[in-house]
Amino acid sequence: MPQYVLKRIFEMIPILFIVSVLIFFFTHLIPGDPARLVAGKDATAEEVTIIRSELGLDKPIWDQYITYMGNLFQGDLGTSLKTRLPVMDMFADRFMPSIYLTLSSMVWALILGLLIGTLSAVFKNKWPDYLGMVTAVSGISLPGFWLGLLLIQVFSVQLGWFPTGGIDSWKSYVLPSLTLGAGIMSMLARFTRSSLLETLKADFIRTGRAKGLKESIVIPKHALRNSLIPVVTIAGLQFGFLLGGSVVVETVFSFPGMGRLLIDSISFRDYPVIQAELLLFSLEFILVNLLVDILYSFLNPKIRQVS
Amino acid sequence: MEKLLQVEKLETEFTKDKQKIKILHGVTFSIKKGEVLGLVGESGSGKSITSLSIMKLFKGTSGEISAGKIQFRDQELTTKSESDMRKIRGKQIAMIFQEPMTSLNPVMKIGEQLMEPIRLHLGLTDKQARQHAISILKKVGIPRADEILHEFPHQLSGGMRQRIMIAMAISCNPQLLIADEPTTALDVTIQAQILDLIKKLQKTEDMSVLLITHDLGVVAEMCDRVVVMYAGRVVEEADVFELFESPKHPYTKGLINSVPKLGQQKDRLDSIKGNVPDPSNLPKGCKFAPRCIEALPICFQEEPAEIIFENGRSCSCWLYEQERGGIHV
Amino acid sequence: MEVTKEINPSITVVAEKKYSPFKEFWKNWKKQKTAFWASLFILLLILIAIIGPYIAPYDPYEPDYNATLQGPSQAHIAGTDEYGRDIFSRLLAGARISLSVSFLSVLLGAIGGTILGLISGYFGGWLDRMIMRTSDVLFAFPDILLAIAIIAILGPGLKNVVIAVSVFSIPSIARLVRGSTLEAKETVFVEAARSMGASHFRIMLKHIFPETASSLIVFISMRIGTAILAASSLSFLGLGASPETPDWGAMLSLGRDYLGTSSHVVMMPGIAIFLTVLAFNLVGDGLRDVLDPKTKNE
Numbered sequence A: 001m002p003q004y005v006l007k008r009i010f011e012m013i014p015i016l017f018i019v020s021v022l023i024f025f026f027t028h029l030i031p032g033d034p035a036r037l038v039a040g041k042d043a044t045a046e047e048v049t050i051i052r053s054e055l056g057l058d059k060p061i062w063d064q065y066i067t068y069m070g071n072l073f074q075g076d077l078g079t080s081l082k083t084r085l086p087v088m089d090m091f092a093d094r095f096m097p098s099i100y101l102t103l104s105s106m107v108w109a110l111i112l113g114l115l116i117g118t119l120s121a122v123f124k125n126k127w128p129d130y131l132g133m134v135t136a137v138s139g140i141s142l143p144g145f146w147l148g149l150l151l152i153q154v155f156s157v158q159l160g161w162f163p164t165g166g167i168d169s170w171k172s173y174v175l176p177s178l179t180l181g182a183g184i185m186s187m188l189a190r191f192t193r194s195s196l197l198e199t200l201k202a203d204f205i206r207t208g209r210a211k212g213l214k215e216s217i218v219i220p221k222h223a224l225r226n227s228l229i230p231v232v233t234i235a236g237l238q239f240g241f242l243l244g245g246s247v248v249v250e251t252v253f254s255f256p257g258m259g260r261l262l263i264d265s266i267s268f269r270d271y272p273v274i275q276a277e278l279l280l281f282s283l284e285f286i287l288v289n290l291l292v293d294i295l296y297s298f299l300n301p302k303i304r305q306v307s
Numbered sequence B: 001m002e003k004l005l006q007v008e009k010l011e012t013e014f015t016k017d018k019q020k021i022k023i024l025h026g027v028t029f030s031i032k033k034g035e036v037l038g039l040v041g042e043s044g045s046g047k048s049i050t051s052l053s054i055m056k057l058f059k060g061t062s063g064e065i066s067a068g069k070i071q072f073r074d075q076e077l078t079t080k081s082e083s084d085m086r087k088i089r090g091k092q093i094a095m096i097f098q099e100p101m102t103s104l105n106p107v108m109k110i111g112e113q114l115m116e117p118i119r120l121h122l123g124l125t126d127k128q129a130r131q132h133a134i135s136i137l138k139k140v141g142i143p144r145a146d147e148i149l150h151e152f153p154h155q156l157s158g159g160m161r162q163r164i165m166i167a168m169a170i171s172c173n174p175q176l177l178i179a180d181e182p183t184t185a186l187d188v189t190i191q192a193q194i195l196d197l198i199k200k201l202q203k204t205e206d207m208s209v210l211l212i213t214h215d216l217g218v219v220a221e222m223c224d225r226v227v228v229m230y231a232g233r234v235v236e237e238a239d240v241f242e243l244f245e246s247p248k249h250p251y252t253k254g255l256i257n258s259v260p261k262l263g264q265q266k267d268r269l270d271s272i273k274g275n276v277p278d279p280s281n282l283p284k285g286c287k288f289a290p291r292c293i294e295a296l297p298i299c300f301q302e303e304p305a306e307i308i309f310e311n312g313r314s315c316s317c318w319l320y321e322q323e324r325g326g327i328h329v
Numbered sequence C: 001m002e003v004t005k006e007i008n009p010s011i012t013v014v015a016e017k018k019y020s021p022f023k024e025f026w027k028n029w030k031k032q033k034t035a036f037w038a039s040l041f042i043l044l045l046i047l048i049a050i051i052g053p054y055i056a057p058y059d060p061y062e063p064d065y066n067a068t069l070q071g072p073s074q075a076h077i078a079g080t081d082e083y084g085r086d087i088f089s090r091l092l093a094g095a096r097i098s099l100s101v102s103f104l105s106v107l108l109g110a111i112g113g114t115i116l117g118l119i120s121g122y123f124g125g126w127l128d129r130m131i132m133r134t135s136d137v138l139f140a141f142p143d144i145l146l147a148i149a150i151i152a153i154l155g156p157g158l159k160n161v162v163i164a165v166s167v168f169s170i171p172s173i174a175r176l177v178r179g180s181t182l183e184a185k186e187t188v189f190v191e192a193a194r195s196m197g198a199s200h201f202r203i204m205l206k207h208i209f210p211e212t213a214s215s216l217i218v219f220i221s222m223r224i225g226t227a228i229l230a231a232s233s234l235s236f237l238g239l240g241a242s243p244e245t246p247d248w249g250a251m252l253s254l255g256r257d258y259l260g261t262s263s264h265v266v267m268m269p270g271i272a273i274f275l276t277v278l279a280f281n282l283v284g285d286g287l288r289d290v291l292d293p294k295t296k297n298e
Helices: A002-027 A034-039 A045-054 A061-073 A087-122 A127-141 A144-158 A171-200 A203-210 A215-252 A258-268 A271-299 A301-306 B047-055 B082-088 B110-122 B126-139 B158-170 B188-204 B216-222 B240-245 B250-257 B318-323 C002-016 C021-031 C033-055 C087-123 C125-139 C143-154 C158-185 C188-195 C200-236 C248-258 C264-291
Strands: B003-016 B019-032 B036-040 B064-072 B093-096 B176-180 B208-213 B225-230 B233-239
Touching: A002 A061, A002 A271, A002 C125, A002 C143, A034 A045, A087 A127, A087 A171, A087 A215, A087 A258, A087 A271, A127 A171, A127 C200, A127 C264, A144 A171, A144 A215, A144 C200, A144 C248, A144 C264, A171 A215, A203 A215, A215 A258, A215 A271, A215 C143, A215 C200, A258 A271, A258 C143, A271 C143, B003 B047, B003 B208, B019 B036, B019 B047, B019 B064, B019 B208, B019 B233, B036 B047, B036 B216, B047 B064, B047 B093, B047 B176, B047 B208, B093 B158, B110 B126, B110 B158, B126 B158, B158 B188, B176 B188, B188 B208, B188 B216, B208 B216, B216 B240, B225 B240, B225 B250, B233 B240, B233 B250, B240 B250, C021 C033, C021 C264, C033 C087, C033 C264, C087 C125, C087 C158, C087 C200, C087 C248, C087 C264, C125 C158, C143 C158, C143 C200, C158 C200, C188 C200, C200 C248, C200 C264, C248 C264
Parallel strands: B036 B208, B036 B225, B093 B176, B176 B208
Antiparallel strands: B003 B019, B003 B064, B225 B233
């Protein structure tokens, strides 16, 4: 088991390396001269040159990359061109709210998605199935930003139950989390349904029934546990969808998190922030998929034994 | 001998595209206490549906019993509710299946799966159930039973898994064991071991066995009596020796001739030409007539009725019509 | 009269057995009721995208400062926005933008993905490994983030949205096509074509590509919905269409300031996006059931 985890971590390293190189080089393709941005409009050509060498921008790009990665391992992500603050400091109070938002969305989406998918499969072609699948296909078709605006309109403006934006208390997370999780919940519901229907055809389900087990045992204990294996894999891949969605949702709710910072930085071409953001998002995504692989090996004894 | 199970004029239907298709057409047979009854026929003849009907294992399919009776000891199964049937499944009637590779849950430990019916039907505590499980595993000839409880199905061979399935089936002392092609998916040498085990357990545990197979070699070795099925009907029933000695129905003859015999000089085996008919599109008259080498003109017109002979054997075939009446009904 | 009676039977014999995959598809397609109606809705949308500007009651760009933020009325059936522009006319014009952006980006992605997938699956070896590793890396970026990153480099605008969305479609399509290619490569007719000395290009085009077509069609139809959502999200974030364009996402982005007072400004484009994406998803589900028996549940 620990060997398996180590192996997966080692496999991550080359991907992380390529990703970091790609991000670094591509953010340098962003048009505009960062030295001039920092220096300001009135700066003379000499001042710009001085700033360029201060920022290390006059060195070859490989050198810049190595310096950047070296700093990164010491916890230095560079300095924002816009605020002149260390990027690390800018992330400090934005990182956790975004994590809470994505995790809470994932958790409720998983629970409800599994529930709806299971009910749909168990009551196949009956009303709970139709209701569940209409909900799910609507959920994957809803634009997240529109759903967010609708929720604000109903629950903040009209009913006044939740704030329209910002972060004050746990209440500030409710509507963004609902918005962000809706699409994933729907995908997981559809996927759970088809996976469970497939499992229910398996021979061992018939064995369970022939033993005299109740459906309320056969389904969760025998069928669902097998269906979870592919569902968990999909949930991991969909985590990327959540990270992307958080950019949109944070904008809708004026939520001071990582996603909104990314959009703000893009409009200012604040490339050190963009670069660090993209690196962090990719790292999160890769880490989540590593966790999924580990979880997967727990669910699937075949993989566990092979290692 | 006392009858343990009596199936009478059983009809089972499935629904496809809103159309009902009858798979079993008045299946009648019985199993005595301590007997091994073979249910024989090609695939598609309705053997497996018969066994699922006895257990009423129709969940997830469109199948339902539309007519007939299934008398098990003093209970009528056709009218029993699902929750009453659950008390019978695994406890009084147990079942093993063809595919040991897929019949066990791949993500549950053997012990967990084995102890499930034990706890459910015998009401034992975890500790007692474990003891019971180990003793059953020893009974079916599994070495290192202790360790096996903690292993997963994929760690075991096909033969071992089928032993586990058998252990699970006999764990609550059922009176009837239904074995649906229990050795078809196994290697020849393993087949013999599993059959010997079933035979041995049938005696020591005092069970009746309904053995479903298409393999007449297995029938000859295992069974006391044989019921031959074709297209959802019983076409012949006889004592195992009589069946091989003097098969009556041309279908039975065809099945027996398609088995290679030792010392027989033949270039090729006789096999029955053609295929089992589609249940939604059955021919008129005797369902076997289109493939029958002895078919008479009437066979294509009308379905033959069952003829019961002196010694309790029976056959549904126009060839023996003149023998009807001389014997009591 | 007598003559025709005699001729008739021979005619029916000739015309009797002629298998047509399209007839077969049409027969099954009509059975998929929701998908059938959804496909009619899409046809209607395509029609609107073509003739929209001719049937629009107002100029979608023409402001009318005497009629700002009006609710739906007889004069403006979907109301007006903060510049007094007719929302219904803007929605009609937006259909053309949404459909062309999504069709074009998915088409580009499909072409790129198919070529890479065919090459990767057909030739195998280091070429395969290189293409698949690259797609693994692209997979490491969440879809919309990849699009955002591309737009960060290329700058905002609809043209760049098309490029961004097509790039993030490439890896998944390449994988799908590679899978089918690997299967098709082993079939007898490909072996036969190869033994007759057909060129690689010809084998890929004539023998392997048709085998991948049905799963590709299913995937593309599903992907169009995703592309519309992605493109409108980007416009909403201010990274896509410029604010004055009658793009559905951009309309929503402008309208959000008036959510409390004139909610129709947000409702109308939202409903348009939702129904369009829903229709493509339903058609995709239907196509999968008809064309792809492997993934279908009964």
